[in-house]
Amino acid sequence: MPAAATVVDEVLILHHTHTDVGYTHHPPAWWHLSRRFLDAAIDLCEQCAERDERARFKWTCEVTGPVRDWLRHRPARQVERFASLCRAGLISIGAAPWHYSPLADAEDWATGLADAVALRQEFQTPIRTCIQHDVNGIAASTNQLLRDMGVDLVIMAINRYFGTVPFPRLALVNWRLHEKSPAIRALSGDIYHSFSRIVQPELGDFAKGAQNLAAYIATLQQRGYPHRFLYLTATHLKFSDNNPPVKALSDFVQQWNREGRTPVMRIVTSNELAVRLAAVAPTEIATHTGDWSDAWGYGLGAGPRHAQMTTTGRNALRTAELIDATTNAKTPTLAEVAAQARHAVALYQEHTFGHAATVYDPDSLRVELGRITKENYACEALALGTLTLRDVLESVANNPAMAVGVEGVLAVNASPLASTHALHVPDAVFDNTWHHHLSSVQQLDTRFGGKAIGVFSLPPWSMRFIPRSEWQAEPAPAAACRVAPGCIASPYYELTFDEQTGRVTSLKDLRLRRELLDVSSGWEALSLIHEAPAADQYKPSKYRGRDAIFNPDFALVCADQSGWRNDWRATRAQPQVATHVVRHEADGVSLVRNFAPNCGMRDLSIEIKLHAFHPQVEVNVRFLKDSCYTAEAIYLALPLALQGWRAWWGGDGVPVELDAGQLPTATRDFANCGAWLAVSDAQSCIMVATPDTPLAQIGEFQFGRGRLAIDRSGRCLLLPWLYNNYWDTNFNATQAGAQAFRFVLTSAAQFDPLSAAQFAASAERPVVHPVVKAPITTATSLLRVNGAQLLSLRRVGTALQARLLNPTARPVEAELEVHHPKHHVRTAIAPNSIATLLLPG
Structure with missing residues (x-):
């Protein structure tokens, strides 16, 4: 005889807006709407504060990016209202900066999650969850990064439209990367807005809502659903992305419970959900091992040029910060421009790449507005990333504000492997007719072509001044080939x-x-x-052949x-x-x-x-x-x-x-x-x-x-x-x-994973920068790293922050030596893990 189905006696409802930057509205308008959503949520939290605890209006901010933006645009009184509601447990914040695409790497995640740490300290509120709605996976590095910052639950609400779900819906699992690594709990929730879709509280039809909910629970029970609670999310019945808060949800829950209907309904924040799930016995939770590959990542291939621009700008920024941290460079504008560059990088990496109608109505104004704004984030990332790099190199070279001609160039190898390549300079630099000033310097990364000045070797993590006297007018073909x-x-x-x-x-x-x-x-x-x-696989339609690969009927989702x-x-x-x-x-x-x-x-x-x-x-x-x-x-x-x-x-x-x-x-x-x-x-x-x-x-x-x-x-x-x-x-x-x-x-x-990572990092060519006046020192070693991959090195306040990754499946003792200011540290790093070091500046 089959086991009796577990009785579901409580429905936990998490109310939020799904952050989709530009999917429903032109992004500049979206920013204003996002701020108004949080304003409205604050009002409703206060208006419904005296209601029964189960029906009290509560709000969860999925990600920190919109919260940070809201804080920059609201007066102190409004911020204090928000802080008070956070402390009272009526508003919670998820740890992730955005719902990220796979374009974001471990360093991007680590930098973005630092915002959640700062918000937790600023508002004295717990942040126990990381919410990744819509996307189909999450970066491997987050498994450790989230545990390290005290997050104990990952909440996923995968949209399997053109995607896949690796776990059954509403499965609570222990997720780990490999057999010997620690695990973090993850909830594979139903697609966000599931409560709104099933119960439809805005319509106020309790009989219909009860019927739909009972059918949903019966389907789960047929699959062997083990828990006495049910978790669903609520957005808006008719607007599941970028929606305002819905007071009707609180009204519905209050009336439902007053009428004695079952199961009991309770509005919860993400923190309250984490507390509830922490009480689930370990014996009831299966452990799953491996990378949670994002099945939506292939969409990045629809805009390769702008993905390249974003990554190039991000890497230029990291090189600038590394040089700044390891030299006497004084670049007053670095912090301001770096923050703007990082913001642009994050917004291109955010999972929304255009309007909902990009394929159905590709030539429309609504699609064009969304595309232009999204692509502008990539343009900003590239422009500001390279701006920071050239600004720092100007400081290192100690170049005057204006000059004609150069005495040489500075070549930088910011990679872990030695580099021997032909270096090139713009024609005017080669001909010594270069007019050096702020504007011309900032065109160096958009100039094409140029002349080879010879083949030069650079050790790992080094800079070298190459005087004009060492240049070759016509470098000879490589004799070794x-x-x-x-x-x-x-x-x-x-x-x-x-x-x-x-x-x-x-x-x-x-x-x-x-x-x-x-x-x-x-x-x-x-x-x-x-x-x-x-x-012959498809007929002419608005899907333009994509329905040959995927059935676009959203009812399947x-x-x-x-x-x-x-x-x-x-x-x-x-x-x-x-x-x-x-x-x-x-x-x-x-x-x-x-x-x-x-x-x-x-x-x-x-x-x-x-x-x-x-x-x-x-x-x-x-x-x-x-x-x-x-x-x-x-x-x-x-x-x-x-x-x-x-x-x-x-x-x-x-x-x-x-x-x-x-x-x-x-x-x-x-x-x-x-x-x-x-x-x-x-x-x-x-x-x-x-x-x-x-x-x-x-x-x-x-x-x-x-x-x-x-x-x-x-x-x-x-x-x-x-x-x-x-x-x-x-x-x-x-x-x-x-x-x-x-x-x-x-x-x-x-195969060796560290060698692969170092090889990939060395694919970045040396940066060449004009030097007006020859320096005293001709070659400089910036740092040395053994046993790990250096993800970043930059100034944070008065300290230097270094992030090292052990990409291997064995524990290592990594060594970092910074030559200016002098530091030499060793640190143990677990397999596939990151170590963050703070060194005196």
Whole structure:
């Protein structure tokens, strides 16, 4: 006889607005509405304060970003009302800065979560939860970061529209990254607004609400729901995103309970929910292990150019702060501009990338307004990030406000590996006609081209002044590289190609004596693949082919059913080489192939460069993309000669192993790879730095297949994912115009996660800056790091803050030595964990 169903005798209701910046309103208007929502919530909390405790109006602020904005725009009296309600337990705040996309890495999360720590201290209110609504996953680093700051519950309300749910709805689980790591409790809630959708309190129909609720509970009980309480969220019946608070919810709960209806209803804040769930016995909670991969992350491929801009600006800011922290640079504007840059970075990383109608009505004003504002955050991130870097370098160089001509350049290698590359300067700097002033300096990062001044070596984490006397007018081709018919080679790799067609036929590692490419693959290596749903898979509609991949009926989402069409068929094609040429340069040798227009791409060129001084193969892809609103995708084809392989990627900085390192039911359709990918077999490992596209498919074409494990019986087809517009809402329907992507490949005897992270960090080229007057010191070592990856080093008040990541599966003792001011520290770091150090300034 089956066990009797657990009786649900209480419904816990969390009331909030879902923060979707720009999804329903033009973002400048959204900011004002967001402030008014919190104003209204304060009023309702005070108006309903005398009600029965269960029906008392309560409000939860999902994320801290809008709270911080509200605090900047409200008078002290209003702020005190808010603080009083927080202390009284009527308003709670979630710890996350925003609902983040996978573009945010561990350092972004750590920086953003610091806001929650500050708010907790400022208002003397607990912050016990991290709320991530809508998104399909959460960064691996948060598992530790949240525990370290005292958060004991992650609340998810996954929207499985074009996504996936790794746990049953309303499952309370212990989530950990690996078998030996601590766990944090996570609640896999129903999609946000579930109470509003099921009970519809605004309508005041208690009989209908009771009927719907009973049916919902019965469905849960059939699945073996174990708890006596039910947790649901309430937004607004007709407006589930960016909604005002609803007094009718409190009215409904009060009347429901007065009438003696069951189950009893209770409005709770997120903190109260955490307290209630903390009482659930450990024996009732299953433990799940692995990375919680975000199945929505592929949407980043709809705007690759602006994702690149955001990441480039963020990295420039981090370099600026590192130089500022390790030199005598005095840059008064740094703190102000850095804060603005960080704000812009965070708002581009926030999970909303456009209006709801981006695909259905792509040329409308409402869509254009949202797109422009979102893309402007990326432009701000790039402009302000590079502004901070050039400002700090101006301080280090001690340049005058105005001058003509330069005596040399300052080269900075802010990476953990030594760098030997050809350095370039603008023509005017080379010709010594450079007019140096504030405006010209801030154009250095938007100038293209320039002249090579020679090949120069820089140790890890170092700066070097290179006087004009060391420059070379015409640097000689790298002697270590050779060119032969149908072949180019460096000391590390040999690339062969068909002289007639330009097709790559081989890439050999000369050290490992191994072919790296699967030359028998049906896909031409190091070329692009264009993909689209087969034309007979869909009919003309507002979905423009996306419904061939996913059933857009939202009723499936509400019923917690998948809409994926796992058997969807695609047409795929590769552009053909029109011309090719070999270039022998100062720091390497390249094969440059130009392709005939095809697949909506024009002026497509792919350069494959073998570096003379590093075991690296650099691939530069450039093309002009035609506008196309129907569903399509573009990949780089890397068929690898690896069998019985395993794969890893960088994620948010904490490495993830395909299958073995993921939650058992997390998406395998693609990898949110972050800065790098690695594929290894028993003989060798191939690593790919991916600075310009954080997405890839591994093994074969996986998207939309819903596989729970990836077949390894054949060789690995690695597919860095340059572009896709497969989402039918939120993300851009198209991104036409100039596109550029850079990849760097290397190989080794075996996989090592720290080596992979260091390799990816070294893919950033040295920064070159004009120096008007030659300095006394010609070379400077800034710092030294052993045993860990340096995520950031910057000034925080009067101290230096360093963040170190151990990306390995073993404990390490990391060492950090800062040369100015002098510090030498050692710290133990647990596997896949972060250590934050505060050093005297």
